[in-house]
Amino acid sequence: xxxxxxxxxxxxxxxxxxxWRGTTTRRIAEAAGINEVTLFRQxxxxxTLLLEAIxxxxxxxxxxxxxxxxxxxxxxxxxxxxxxxGTIRSKSGIIRTCLAEWEQRPGLAPQACSGGAVAxxxxxxxxxxxxxxxxxxxxxxxxxxGMMLINAVFMDAMTRDVMPGAQPHSPEEMITMxxxxxxxxxxxxxxx
Amino acid sequence: xxxxxxxxxxxxxxxxxxxWRGTTTRRIAEAAGINEVTLFRQxxxxxTLLLEAIxxxxxxxxxxxxxxxxxxxxxxxxxxxxxxxGTIRSKSGIIRTCLAEWEQRPGLAPQACSGGAVAxxxxxxxxxxxxxxxxxxxxxxxxxxGMMLINAVFMDAMTRDVMPGAQPHSPEEMITMxxxxxxxxxxxxxxx
DNA sequence: TCTGAATGCAAGCAGGTACTTGCATTCAGA
DNA sequence: TCTGAATGCAAGTACCTGCTTGCATTCAGA
Numbered sequence: 424x425x426x427x428x429x430x431x432x433x434x435x436x437x438x439x440x441x442x443w444r445g446t447t448t449r450r451i452a453e454a455a456g457i458n459e460v461t462l463f464r465q466x467x468x469x470x471t472l473l474l475e476a477i478x479x480x481x482x483x484x485x486x487x488x489x490x491x492x493x494x495x496x497x498x499x500x501x502x503x504x505x506x507x508x509g510t511i512r513s514k515s516g517i518i519r520t521c522l523a524e525w526e527q528r529p530g531l532a533p534q535a536c537s538g539g540a541v542a543x544x545x546x547x548x549x550x551x552x553x554x555x556x557x558x559x560x561x562x563x564x565x566x567x568x569g570m571m572l573i574n575a576v577f578m579d580a581m582t583r584d585v586m587p588g589a590q591p592h593s594p595e596e597m598i599t600m601x602x603x604x605x606x607x608x609x610x611x612x613x614x615x
Numbered sequence: 616x617x618x619x620x621x622x623x624x625x626x627x628x629x630x631x632x633x634x635w636r637g638t639t640t641r642r643i644a645e646a647a648g649i650n651e652v653t654l655f656r657q658x659x660x661x662x663t664l665l666l667e668a669i670x671x672x673x674x675x676x677x678x679x680x681x682x683x684x685x686x687x688x689x690x691x692x693x694x695x696x697x698x699x700x701g702t703i704r705s706k707s708g709i710i711r712t713c714l715a716e717w718e719q720r721p722g723l724a725p726q727a728c729s730g731g732a733v734a735x736x737x738x739x740x741x742x743x744x745x746x747x748x749x750x751x752x753x754x755x756x757x758x759x760x761g762m763m764l765i766n767a768v769f770m771d772a773m774t775r776d777v778m779p780g781a782q783p784h785s786p787e788e789m790i791t792m793x794x795x796x797x798x799x800x801x802x803x804x805x806x807x
Numbered sequence: 808t809c810t811g812a813a814t815g816c817a818a819g820c821a822g823g824t825a826c827t828t829g830c831a832t833t834c835a836g837a
Numbered sequence: 838t839c840t841g842a843a844t845g846c847a848a849g850t851a852c853c854t855g856c857t858t859g860c861a862t863t864c865a866g867a
Contacts, residue, residue, distance in 0.1 A: 426814080440718050444636040447854060458815050463856060465813095516718075525777050526632050526708075528769030531779050567792035574770040577761050585717050585724050600759035608800030616842080640825060650845050655826060657843095 425463055429455045429491050434472055435480035439516030443473065443524055481535045484510040486542075489549040497502055500549075500602045501595070504576050507542050508594050511580035512537075519581065543573050550609075563609040575601045619657055621647045625745040626668035631708025635665065635716055672709050673727045681741040685750055692741075692794045693787070696768050699734050700786050703772035706730075711773065735765050742801075755801040767793045805807075 433455040437446040448469050452459035466472035484603075487506040491500055511518070514535065521535035533540075550565035559565065579597055583590065590597065625647040629638040644651035649668050658664035678696040682691055703710070706727065713720075713727035742757035751757065771789055775782065782789070 440734075442634055442636070442715065442789070444634070444854095445719070448856080449854075459855095460633045460816080460857085461814055469855065492628045519715045521718075522773075522777065523634065525711075527637070564796055567789070567796045570789070571763050571767045571793060571796070574767050576771060578766040581714075585714065597759070597762070600756045601763060604756055604759045604763070604800045606800075608796045609799075636824095640826080651825095652846080653844055661825065712828075736832085 426461060427455065428456060430462060430472065431476045431479055432463060434476035435517065438473060438477060439520055442520050443527070445505065446473065477517065477521070477531055478534060480514065481521075482539065484513060486510075486538065489545055491552070493549060493553040493556065496553060496558060497599075497602050497606055499613075500572070500606075501599050504598045504602065505595055507538075508576050508580045508598060511577055512583065512594075514552065515581050515584060528551055536553060537572060539577060543569055546573065562577045565609065569607045572601060572605055618647075618649055618653060621649065622654060622657065622664065623668045623671055626664055627672035627709065627742045630665060630669060630711055632673075634712050635720070638665065659793075669709065669713065669723060670726060672706065673713075673729065676730065678730065681737055683744070685741060685745040688745060688750060689791075689794050689798055691794060692764070692798075693791050696764065696794065697787055699730075700768050700772045700790065702730060704768055704775065704786075706804045707773050707776060718800065731765060731769060735761055738765065751801045757801065760801055764793060764797055 430451065430460045434446065434451050437451060437454060441450075446469075448459055448462055451472070452462050455462075459497070462472065466475070485506070487503050489503050493499065521531040525532040547565065549560065550569060553559045554561065554563070554565060576598060579590070579594055589598045592600075622643065626638065626643050629643060629646060631644075640651055640654055643664070644654050647654075654664065658667070677698070679695050681695050685691065713723040713764045717724040739757065739763045742751065742761060745751045746753065746755070746757060768790060771782070771786055775786070784792075
């Protein structure tokens with residue numbers, strides 16, 4: 424079983440860096456320190472190995488949940504978003520590659536991004552509860568706020584490696600600014 | 616010259632769909648309807664052709680500018696963002712691929728994303744002017760607002776092809792919601 | 808001690824890929 | 838009419854890639 428685990432881990436890492444075609448079976452075997460033939464005996468084909476590795480890498484990572492009853496909204500949202508940011512960042516390579524290769528393998532991108540969809544649903548539930556309690560203006564567009572927060576966190580996590588030094592602020596600082604701005608926008612009733 | 620243009624266009628399209636390794640010289644020649652040898656005689660190598668094609672595709676597209684003197688902010692921002700959205704969307708394939716292959720060719724991603732950086736600078740200038748005129752709260756974080764708007768527009772443009780049907784609203788509707796929410800957040804002074 | 812499953816190693820196969828060479832064809836401009 | 842540049846065509850080279858085969862080695866469990 425150790426061989427399987429090593430192969431899956433190495434394959435996911437190589438896929439994130441080099442894409443499907445760039446992840447050759449020879450390179451996988453060499454990086455994992457095992458013989459190429461063993462790879463085929465274990466998984467049958469390159470495709471099987473890659474699909475399993477990508478799925479495993481997409482799923483791992485903790486999913487934080489926002490409280491059922493909203494309290495200190497800024498604090499709760501910031502700490503939740505920071506965790507979510509870390510989860511995305513640890514998978515940023517895989518997500519980038521799956522998105523780029525969506526046209527060749529359409530099933531992978533939704534799988535890799537599923538964490539984001541779950542987070543969005545959780546966020547909408549939280550906003551809905553806050554709105555029901557009058558903590559958010561009744562006419563506020565919580566949908567827009569949710570999308571913007573998710574997108575901002577997602578983009579920050581994805582581009583922080585690609586553009587080093589471009590962001591003078593830490594993720595925590597940026598997220599705090601985002602959340603405070605959104606809460607201000609959601610709190611003021613009827614500007615439209 | 617017609618041969619060069621055809622090769623560059625086809626190459627950019629294939630690269631957006633299949634990535635660097637997937638864009639083979641045979642495929643380029645076939646799709647362009649010319650002989651593979653001609654490709655090498657014109658560009659010398661696959662690398663030269665691809666770099667030139669990607670650069671050309673990254674640069675094209677109109678750059679709208681926000682007014683020097685902010686007026687009807689929501690209207691101005693929405694129409695500007697909608698144009699920006701269209702520009703990004705027309706290059707979404709190239710951008711996705713360049714981002715994914717950033718680790719192998721680090722120079723391409725910043726090049727493909729340069730339009731976004733320019734747009735962000737323009738937006739910050741506009742927000743700064745609005746703030747100087749008192750149209751935005753003095754303590755509002757225009758930096759956070761700018762990032763969020765750029766990110767939201769970028770993400771919408773990038774994922775609209777990948778997740779068809781996932782967004783019930785049109786780009787214009789989403790952008791309008793984003794802008795109105797942000798303006799509300801920027802207008803209310805001192806919530807922190 | 809024996810057995811069988813997992814693994815390693817060397818070699819090879821068929822097809823793809825970047826790129827080259829040699830020669831024939833077209834065709835616009837002098 | 839001649840010339841030269843651009844292009845096409847057929848073939849080939851060296852290397853890569855997924856995958857297979859045959860055989861030797863290790864090693865835990867009966």
